[in-house]
Amino acid sequence: MASGLTKFGNDLYTGERSVPFIGLRRIWLGLAVALMIAAVAVPFVRGAGDFGAGFNFGIEFRGGSQFQVSDASSVDPDIAEEAVHSVVPDALVRVTTVGDDGLRVQTDQLTDAETQDVAGALKDAFDTETVDDSFIGASWGADITQKALLGLGVFLALAAILMALYFRTWKMSAAAMLALLHDLVITVGVYAATGFEITPAAVIGFLTILGFSLYDTVVVFDKIRENTSEMGEESTRTYGETVNLAANQTLVRSINTGVVAALPVAAILFLGSFVLGADTLRDISLALLVGTIIGTYSTPFVAAPLYAMFRQGEPEIAARDKRTLAQRAKSLSTASA
Amino acid sequence: MATSSTPVRKAWRSLGWLAAIIAVLLGIQTAGALFWGWGWTPKLALDLEGGTRVVLAAQLAEGQEVTQEQLNQAVSIIRQRVDASGVSEAEISTQGANNIEVLIPGPLDPETQERLQSSSKLEFRPVILAGTPSTDAVGDDGTETPAPTDEAAEPDVEPTEPAATPNPEPTDASDPNWVSAEIQKAYDDFRCDQIDEVEANLAPADKPLITCDDTGQIKYVLGPVEVDGADITDAFSGQRQGSGGVNTGEWVVNLRFNDKGGAAFKDIGNRLIGLDPPRNQFAAVLDGRVITAPRVLGVTDQPEISGSFTQETSTALAQQLKFGALPVSFEVQTRDSVSPTLGSSQLQSGLLAGLVGLILVVIYSFFQYRALASVTIASIVVAAVLTYLVIAILSWREGYRLSLAGVAGLIVAIGFTVDSFIVYFERIRDELRDGRGLTGAVEAGWKRALRTIYAAKGVNLLSAVVLAIIAVGSVKGFALTLGITVVIDVLVVVLFTHPMLQLLATTRFFSSGHPLSGLDPTALGAVYRGRAEFRVSAAARRSGAGREAERRQTIAERKAAEAAALDATTAKPARTETPARPPQKKKSGSKKGKR
Numbered sequence: 001m002a003s004g005l006t007k008f009g010n011d012l013y014t015g016e017r018s019v020p021f022i023g024l025r026r027i028w029l030g031l032a033v034a035l036m037i038a039a040v041a042v043p044f045v046r047g048a049g050d051f052g053a054g055f056n057f058g059i060e061f062r063g064g065s066q067f068q069v070s071d072a073s074s075v076d077p078d079i080a081e082e083a084v085h086s087v088v089p090d091a092l093v094r095v096t097t098v099g100d101d102g103l104r105v106q107t108d109q110l111t112d113a114e115t116q117d118v119a120g121a122l123k124d125a126f127d128t129e130t131v132d133d134s135f136i137g138a139s140w141g142a143d144i145t146q147k148a149l150l151g152l153g154v155f156l157a158l159a160a161i162l163m164a165l166y167f168r169t170w171k172m173s174a175a176a177m178l179a180l181l182h183d184l185v186i187t188v189g190v191y192a193a194t195g196f197e198i199t200p201a202a203v204i205g206f207l208t209i210l211g212f213s214l215y216d217t218v219v220v221f222d223k224i225r226e227n228t229s230e231m232g233e234e235s236t237r238t239y240g241e242t243v244n245l246a247a248n249q250t251l252v253r254s255i256n257t258g259v260v261a262a263l264p265v266a267a268i269l270f271l272g273s274f275v276l277g278a279d280t281l282r283d284i285s286l287a288l289l290v291g292t293i294i295g296t297y298s299t300p301f302v303a304a305p306l307y308a309m310f311r312q313g314e315p316e317i318a319a320r321d322k323r324t325l326a327q328r329a330k331s332l333s334t335a336s337a
Numbered sequence: 338m339a340t341s342s343t344p345v346r347k348a349w350r351s352l353g354w355l356a357a358i359i360a361v362l363l364g365i366q367t368a369g370a371l372f373w374g375w376g377w378t379p380k381l382a383l384d385l386e387g388g389t390r391v392v393l394a395a396q397l398a399e400g401q402e403v404t405q406e407q408l409n410q411a412v413s414i415i416r417q418r419v420d421a422s423g424v425s426e427a428e429i430s431t432q433g434a435n436n437i438e439v440l441i442p443g444p445l446d447p448e449t450q451e452r453l454q455s456s457s458k459l460e461f462r463p464v465i466l467a468g469t470p471s472t473d474a475v476g477d478d479g480t481e482t483p484a485p486t487d488e489a490a491e492p493d494v495e496p497t498e499p500a501a502t503p504n505p506e507p508t509d510a511s512d513p514n515w516v517s518a519e520i521q522k523a524y525d526d527f528r529c530d531q532i533d534e535v536e537a538n539l540a541p542a543d544k545p546l547i548t549c550d551d552t553g554q555i556k557y558v559l560g561p562v563e564v565d566g567a568d569i570t571d572a573f574s575g576q577r578q579g580s581g582g583v584n585t586g587e588w589v590v591n592l593r594f595n596d597k598g599g600a601a602f603k604d605i606g607n608r609l610i611g612l613d614p615p616r617n618q619f620a621a622v623l624d625g626r627v628i629t630a631p632r633v634l635g636v637t638d639q640p641e642i643s644g645s646f647t648q649e650t651s652t653a654l655a656q657q658l659k660f661g662a663l664p665v666s667f668e669v670q671t672r673d674s675v676s677p678t679l680g681s682s683q684l685q686s687g688l689l690a691g692l693v694g695l696i697l698v699v700i701y702s703f704f705q706y707r708a709l710a711s712v713t714i715a716s717i718v719v720a721a722v723l724t725y726l727v728i729a730i731l732s733w734r735e736g737y738r739l740s741l742a743g744v745a746g747l748i749v750a751i752g753f754t755v756d757s758f759i760v761y762f763e764r765i766r767d768e769l770r771d772g773r774g775l776t777g778a779v780e781a782g783w784k785r786a787l788r789t790i791y792a793a794k795g796v797n798l799l800s801a802v803v804l805a806i807i808a809v810g811s812v813k814g815f816a817l818t819l820g821i822t823v824v825i826d827v828l829v830v831v832l833f834t835h836p837m838l839q840l841l842a843t844t845r846f847f848s849s850g851h852p853l854s855g856l857d858p859t860a861l862g863a864v865y866r867g868r869a870e871f872r873v874s875a876a877a878r879r880s881g882a883g884r885e886a887e888r889r890q891t892i893a894e895r896k897a898a899e900a901a902a903l904d905a906t907t908a909k910p911a912r913t914e915t916p917a918r919p920p921q922k923k924k925s926g927s928k929k930g931k932r
Contacts, residue, residue, distance in 0.1 A: 009763075013770050060671075070679050102679075130676045137394065137670040151807035155800050162799060166792050204742055204815050208749065211800035211819070215753070218793040219760055226785070253763040256705055260759060261752035263701060264694025268748055271690040281687060284745045284815075 009252035015245055022244040025305035032182050032302045039189020046192055054192045058199035058283075059106050059136050061145075065115055066134045067105040068098075072126035080105045083125040087117040109135070148203050152210070156180075159214055166218075167225055171310040176217045179303035183213045183294045190290050197283065205287025212261060212288075213295035216254060220299045223250045224307065231320075236328075238321040240308045247304040258296030265289045344780060345843060348836035355719070355832035362726040369733055379725075379732040382740035382814065385684040387677030389445040394670035395435040403435045411667065412437055428736075437667065444674055459566025459623050459658065462546060462559035463511040463605060464630055466524060467615040469555055510560035511608060511616050515545040520558060529553035550627040557627055559620050563605055566623075568598025572658035574651035577643065588646035590655045592639070599638030606636035621658060629654060687744035694748055698755055706762055708846070712837050713758050720754055720822070720829045727821055742815040750822035757794065757830050761786040765838070775842045783835050790830060798823045 011017035021028065043054025059066055069080070077095035080103055084093045094106040103126070110118060119131045156177065164173040187209060191198055224246040231242055268285035311317055369375030383390050393415070395403045408431045415437060416429045428440040507514040516524070529549035546559045571593040577585045594602055609617045610633050620630040631642045642654070675683075695717070702710035724747065731737040764786040768778035801820030805813055841847045 009766070010770065013767060068675075068679060070676065070682075130678055132674045132676050132679060134673040135669070135671065136673070137392075137668070147807055148804075148812060151804050151812075154807060155803040158799055158803065159796055162795065166795075200812070201742065201745075204745075204812050207800070207804055207812065208746075208815075208819065211797045212753070214796045214800070215756070215793045218796055219789050222789040222792060249767070250763075253759055256759045256763070257756040259701060260698050260755045261749075263697040264691065264748045264751045267694035267697060268687075268690040268745060271686065271693055281683075281690060281741065281745055284742065284749075288749060 012248040012251050015248070018244065018248050019251065019300070020244065021247045021300045021304050022240040022308045025309060028301045028305055029309075032298070035189075036182060036185045039186045039192070042189050043192035046195075056191075056195045056197050058197045058202075060200050061198065063109055063137055064135075065107050065110040065118070066136065067107075067119060067122055068132040068134075069103040069105065069122055069126050069128060070101065070130040070132075071128040072101050072103055073128065074126065075101065075103055077103070079125050080122065083121040084118055086121050088114055145200070145203055148207060152207065155210060159210075163214075163218065163221075167221060172221050172225070172307055175303050175307035175310060176214060176221065178306055179217055179298045180210060180213050182298050182302050183209060183291060186294050187287060187291045191287075196286055199283045201281075201283035202287045205284040205291065208284075208288055209291030209295060212292055213298065216257065216295055216299045217303045219257070220247060220250045220254065220304065221307070223247075224304065235320070235324060238324050239312055239317045240321075243304055243308040243311075247300040251300060254296055254299060258292060261296075262289060262292045265292060344776065344839040348839035351832045351836040355828075355836075358828070358832070359719075359722065359726070362723065362730065365730055366726055369730065373733070375729075375733040377729065379729045379739045380737070381680070381684065382738035382743070383440055383442075383673075383680070384675050384741045385680045385687075385739065385744070386442070387675050387680040388440060388442045389672065389674040391439040391441070391445070391669055391673075392432065392671040393437040393439065393667040395437075396668050405431070408435070408437065415439065436670065444676075445672070459569070459621065460562040461564040461566075461602070461605070462562055462620050462622055463609060464557055464615045464618040464620050465511060465513055465515055465545065465560050466558040467555055467618065467630070468557075507560075509608060510563050510605075511612060512560070513616075515560055516558055520545060520547065523547055524556070524558050527556050529556060546622065546625070548622065548625055548627060550630065551623070555627070555630075557620060557630070559622065559627075563619075564594070564598050564601045566621075566658075568594050568601070569658060570595050570598075572655040574646070574648070574655040577641070587643060588648055588651040590642040590646070590651050590658065592642070592658065594638060602640060603636060603638045606633050606640075609633040610636060628658075683741050684744070687741060687748070691744070691748040691751070695751055698751055702755065705759075709762060712834060712841065713755060715837065716758060716829050716834045717751065717754065719833050720825050723825045723829065724750075724822055727825065728818070731821075737817065738814075739818075740814040742812070743818040746815045746818035747822065750819060750826070753797065753819075754822060754826040754829070757790045757826055758834055760789055760793070761830065761834065761838075764789075775847060776839075779835075779838050779842045783838075787831070787835075790827065794823050794827050 008017070012019075044050075045054070047053030047055075075097045077097070080095045081093045084091050084105060084107055088107070088110060091107045091110070096104045096106075098104050105122065107118070115133050115135065119133045122131045123129065160170075160173045160177055163176055164170040167173065184206065187206060190196075191202070196202070224243050227242050227246040227249075228239065231237070231239070235242070237245065265285045265288045268281050269289055312321070366375070366377070370377055380386075395408070395411075412429050412431055416427070427442075428438075430438050432438040524547050527547055527549075543561045545561065547557070548559065549556045569592060572590060574588060574590050577587045577589045605619055609619060611617075614632070618630045618632050620627045622628070629642060631644070646654070698717075699710065699714055702713045706713065728737070728739060732739065761782065764782035765778050766782075768782045769775070771778075773781060798820060801816045801823060804816035805820055
């Protein structure tokens with residue numbers, strides 16, 4: 001595998017082999033747009049017309065009471081439901097198994113007295129001493145999210161300015177931001193489609209995707225900037241081809257960083273949630289895993305073609321491309337002559 | 338190209354700096370552990386250690402805003418309440434613009450929760466008895482404190498029920514008959530520093546109350562509640578207007594009541610003004626403590642409290658009277674308790690997940706980079722040591738606590754940290770592909786990689802900083818760990834990874850391009866092309882001089898390129914995305930010229 005990837009990397013570097021990121025940009029960008037439309041449509045369909053209803057919001061957004069049962073004698077959800085109903089007959093109960101001897105029981109908002117009674121009933125039912133109860137006001141998650149959205153806005157604005165300054169063109173900044181939007185929308189769409197719970201921890205995950213997605217894009221754009229700025233008048237490649245070569249030359253690096261970033265995240269996801277049971281870890285890592293994969297994908301397939309598209313229309317670049325192509329055609333005709 | 342000795346010397350110098358940084362951090366941590374009672378492990382947040390977290394949200398009317406000052410005031414009042422309930426080591430802090438977070442180690446007993454939740458109660462009661470527990474004192478709010486009727490109480494008091502019915506039946510709220518033998522006994526025994534333990538200051542509204550003032554200097558027996566704090570419509574401080582509208586410069590607190598409160602207050606005035614001290618005083622009782630007990634000097638429904646106020650003290654009293662103890666009322670938004678068992682199992686989950694993630698990354702690195710992966714691993718170890726020390730020091734000095742979200746941030750950081758090594762290694766490989774020797778490739782690759790790493794990590798750091806400043810709660814903890822690791826990552830790449838490669842580049846194993854070194858030029862495809870066929874030289878592409886040389890050669894090159902293109906088209910149609918190879922021959926010329 002290693003030598004295969006190394007060889008692949010060599011070929012990509014020289015241009016011997018090449019993925020036509022720019023050449024087939026209509027396909028890639030069309031795919032991106034289609035995916036984004038689907039990502040927006042899914043919650044509408046699931047929520048039967050109501051966008052918000054398409055998501056499975058965690059208790060932090062719904063509000064309610066939660067009981068965490070550890071060291072339980074069994075993990076039968078029916079027992080838990082029975083225990084809750086013995087105190088509050090008409091309560092809505094959600095039971096999740098956590099690890100091999102834990103349960104998480106979520107109910108509607110209960111009064112303090114009811115909470116104590118339910119905790120007692122659960123202790124009896126599962127023959128355990130450790131039942132942690134929490135109460136979450138419905139505004140809690142919204143509060144965190146509101147702050148997160150504000151942070152998102154400020155970050156995007158600052159990052160756009162920073163990138164425009166660093167790359168000395170707002171077009172790279174714009175392409176990176178659009179690719180980032182693509183990542184976020186699709187990740188959110190994945191959450192809607194799969195019905196994964198959206199919790200504040202998942203929101204943290206979304207926010208981290210921003211950092212990673214931009215990170216990946218900056219690395220590739222840096223190479224693009226390097227290659228295109230060194231294009232002389234006598235360049236044998238069109239602008240798009242130069243961008244494409246840069247994206248290809250950094251492809252192996254992209255794959256490697258993507259894999260390396262995803263590995264620990266996947267480890268948290270599978271160990272932390274399915275085996276051991278820690279909600280925060282699961283929620284963060286799920287968002288991150290989805291985001292890392294999409295973020296790595298979007299750099300060459302969305303950001304690079306977008307950038308090439310933005311630049312190709314510039315008179316100077318268009319003129320040079322025309323010259324390059326003419327020369328190529330000339331040498332072709334010379335060859336066939 | 339520099340001689341090999343310079344990079345080696347630079348490498349050792351960088352490593353020296355790194356050692357110095359680690360030594361300083363280690364020194365701080367050791368000193369902390371020896372002299373300041375620090376522990377060697379970072380303090381853990383509630384979700385890992387167990388405990389209860391209560392988030393109180395300010396209840397605001399539409400358009401109303403709570404100032405940071407009000408929030409801080411609320412924090413100190415809530416801190417008093419929590420401390421008073423005997424909970425030690427509670428952490429109370431503002432969170433965001435209108436929340437207060439209370440962290441309590443261990444479970445939350447119902448009484449403490451009641452204290453937190455209850456919006457404070459303000460009531461007006463007439464004074465029946467007043468006295469100093471120890472020495473004579475003058476009330477700090479300017480009311481004359483009557484001579485103590487009683488001397489200091491004995492040290493140990495039993496919790497008392499002050500609510501016993503006195504005999505004979507009292508006729509009004511100021512009637513000394515409220516003071517039954519039991520009450521008198523309780524009052525005699527009462528000590529202000531025990532006010533919270535005996536809970537004597539919690540009495541029903543229609544019963545007398547034994548309590549102290551909020552500085553613990555005067556103790557009182559108060560009659561039943563006559564005016565409720567809810568009847569106050571406004572309280573404000575201002576300077577007294579003397580006769581003829583002259584500003585006397587004396588600070589006073591003005592009270593305004595609704596109709597019911599105003600009428601009731603007038604009645605108190607009428608009754609109290611004819612009584613002897615201390616019964617001519619009425620007390621404003623907040624959460625069971627007397628915040629002020631002025632004498633009645635006149636009968637009004639718009640009282641004015643005077644005394645030796647400053648602007649600050651009058652404003653503070655006005656605020657207390659207006660809002661109850663808290664400048665705004667609060668509601669429990671979230672209550673979350675985690676048992677220590679659950680906490681430690683969460684920590685274990687996190688650590689195990691981190692370990693497995695680390696092992697996976699290491700395995701993948703070995704697959705990809707062979708012996709070079711050992712540099713990755715060593716770098717991760719150095720980064721881990723630095724991160725651990727920084728987090729430990731932060732936690733003991735700045736009160737940072739490692740939460741589960743923080744642990745997740747650290748695990749995620751493993752991947753992000755290794756990413757920058759990959760960026761660097763791939764750059765070196767690119768340079769090797771261009772036909773450089775290893776020492777040269779390391780230096781040239783480094784220069785370009787560093788730029789990329791700075792830019793990319795800059796974006797990462799930006800996201801962490803913005804989140805840490807704006808976000809609240811667990812998001813903040815996560816952003817902080819991520820930010821710390823980004824900085825450490827850059828530090829490690831500059832001061833460790835690069836110097837190590839500089840040193841390794843001089844060893845035979847790596848410089849000879851051993852197949853297992855991960856830097857084998859053959860495997861990287863560098864040797865398959867003859868020297869004349871090397872790809873665009875990095876140096877030539879980058880350096881201005883090189884480009885200058887290229888430009889001068891334009892005509893010759895163009896001819897060469899045309900000739901080459903001719904070759905190319907016979908081999909391969911030119912119209913492909915793949916740039917035709919042979920035209921690049923021209924550039925090898927410029928490169929040769931430069932070297």
